[in-house]
Amino acid sequence: MSVTGLCQICERREAEYACHRCGAAVCSIHFETEQGVCVNCASAEGTEDVAGGAGDVPEFR
Ligand SMILES: [Zn+2]
Numbered sequence: 001m002s003v004t005g006l007c008q009i010c011e012r013r014e015a016e017y018a019c020h021r022c023g024a025a026v027c028s029i030h031f032e033t034e035q036g037v038c039v040n041c042a043s044a045e046g047t048e049d050v051a052g053g054a055g056d057v058p059e060f061r
């Protein structure tokens, strides 16, 4: 699977992966390789990585 274009999250880096959930093309820093999804989907999954999160998800890194 090849992805061309810019990351749909930061729109600055070249997209290297495609989110398995929403299909967004994202760069390496906005892709959760362990889950195979973009950071937006990873955070929407309700991962338990972030303890005490109040709902707002930081867009940066
Ligand atoms: Zn990005």
Ligand SMILES: [Zn+2]
Binding pocket: 019, 020, 021, 022, 023, 024, 037, 038, 039, 040, 041, 042
């Ligand atoms: Zn996604």
